[in-house]
Amino acid sequence: MNNIKIKSKNLNVYYGDKQALFDVNLDLNEKEVTALIGPSGCGKSTFIRCINRMNDVIDICKVTGNIEMDGMNINDKDLDVVSLRERVGMVFQKPNPFPKSIYDNISYGPKIHGKGETKSELNQIVENSLKKSALWEEVKDRLDEPGTSLSGGQQQRLCIARAISVNPEVILMDEPCSALDPIATAKIEELIDELKKTYTIVIVTHSMAQAVRVSQKTGFFHLGKLIEVGKTEKIFKNPDNKMTQDYITGRFG
């Protein structure tokens, strides 16, 4: 059993008057993949956006309760969001490379955090990130081409490389394969398997099969509540909760 990396206690999230998460208590283990499943609008994405405080971007969003990473309170008002996001990277549903070159897409993060002061250090970071995201071989000869010129799957791996570039501890993935074809999806899943050796990964997915393939732990959300959480094997083989059972067998959602 790995150490607990992130721990949420009675986490509540409100969008204006509407409550999106109800008392979520969820622990994420270090160097493990945790999958979050559940029907659309159940709060999975809202939950992972609490981990890197992306909800700050939304004016009307209010978060209460506790969420800790290595004992540090993420929800603390005085917390430096910039250094939090340096430690917690994120990959989005739709590949969102910047309209810049492949090189600049990767070097963007390190430059922001003052890493890679010399050109050669920066080159090294870019190369390492692209290698870790299994994109290096495909793009090494065209680093100055725009990131948007890549295929969808390559773009998503570019975004993963961008997340890796600042050397985070946790990577959040919000349905990273929903816009990709099966081949590109397979590549990303392979990559996730590789990345979990170094990083703690949380992945939101609508595909049960993907959850089974990539994750060690699975949480099932419904209507803003965490219904059940446990080892992936157990959740999919014999869940304790009737609702989980219904969802994974496709009877609702």
Added chain:
Amino acid sequence: MNFVLLFLITIFSLSLFFYGRSKTKSISIEKNIRLNALPKFYGYYLVLWCSIPALVFLLVWSLFEPVIIKSIIIETAANQGAIFSDKNEANLIYEKIKAIHLGTYFGDIDSILRESALAYAKFINLFTNSKVVLIFGIIIASVIYSLKKIKNNNKARDDVEVILKGLLFVSSLIAILTTLGIIFSLLFESIKFFSVINVFDYLFGTNWSPQRAFVRDASSITAAEFEELKDAFGFIPLIAGTSFIAFIAMLVAVPIGLFSGIYMAEYASIKVRRISKPIIEILAGIPTVVYGFFAALTVGPFFRQVGENLGLTVSSESALAAGLIMGIMIIPYVSSLSDDVINSVPQSLRDGSYAVGATKSETIKQVVIPAALPGIIGSVLLAVSRAIGETMIVVMAAGLAANLTINPLESTTTITTQIVMILVGDQEFDSPKTQSAFALGLTLFIATLILNYIAQRAVKKYREKYD
């Protein structure tokens, strides 16, 4: 008379709508057949057939009637013994005859004029009567035709579609033809001008003093006069003044407009945005003449006062005052266009930047602005073409003398100002001075056309990126 006719046509075609609708309904019930279209389409069909031919006829007739009557009357007057040597005198006589007919002429009336006035009255009567007869003839013919079609259960829906398509086509044709007409009138007058003044003397001359061109008739110009004229129409001071003032205006409008656009798009809360955006857009709604007297009466003298206190000579009509006010006028264009462009940068790009730990200003500077840049350039270029074409402010605040200067405190002039100066008051239309206005107009038109083209290309390129 025309209004009565229009009214009658309207009433008649409206009643035909109801007739057509109920008639086809009853036919379908009586003969127990399925109509080829809903009854209302038969109503539309009748309306269109009843009104369009008659209206088109009325329009064409109204365009040509005065011309034809005029030529007939002038000819009769000539036959009566009226003497006129050229077109202008003929026109004068025609106007006199018309005035006599209307009873508004108070000069001496000789027998020629009296006879012609009687003839005029006769022709007017004849034309009006035949117009009415013809219109009713056309209406009756087209109504009979369309009623017959309807009785045969025609495909009224398709026919209405075809007629409507034709109508829409004609409307766009009119818009296009108007544009072409304007371009050609500019072009022909400019050609006349360039037949007197060499294009290169015009484009590269550094002296603009068209008041020297007192020559009456461009076609009978003497060599001495030509020498005099040759360097009176130098375009350089005007384009220099125009660009200079536009440059000062952009210096004001681009930073303020862009920054306020960024603020509106990225920082302002919904509440602030809802209040402040319309306020900024009010700036765009102020008539330019108001900006003009603000520039001429408030800002210009203010600069002069300040300049005097600092020991500088500032002309009370200065490029600085005009440019500054023009810049303020343009702010809302830059601001609201760049606001739109920045808003259309997908949120996912911002999220991507925040997610690696960038702050808001870093994200704006390094991701949002570069992504929006083509659109921002487009908005700036549109603002430039607006600045170049602006007239009222510069007429009132920039001065009239064509100084070739880069001192913003001196007065300078622009293309549009000069066009106004040339065409204000009574003008001989065949003097090079007047024709130079058309040449200036053409040059201005081409300049703004090129700018607009570049701007649209930039905006289009931007759009392709995120679709």
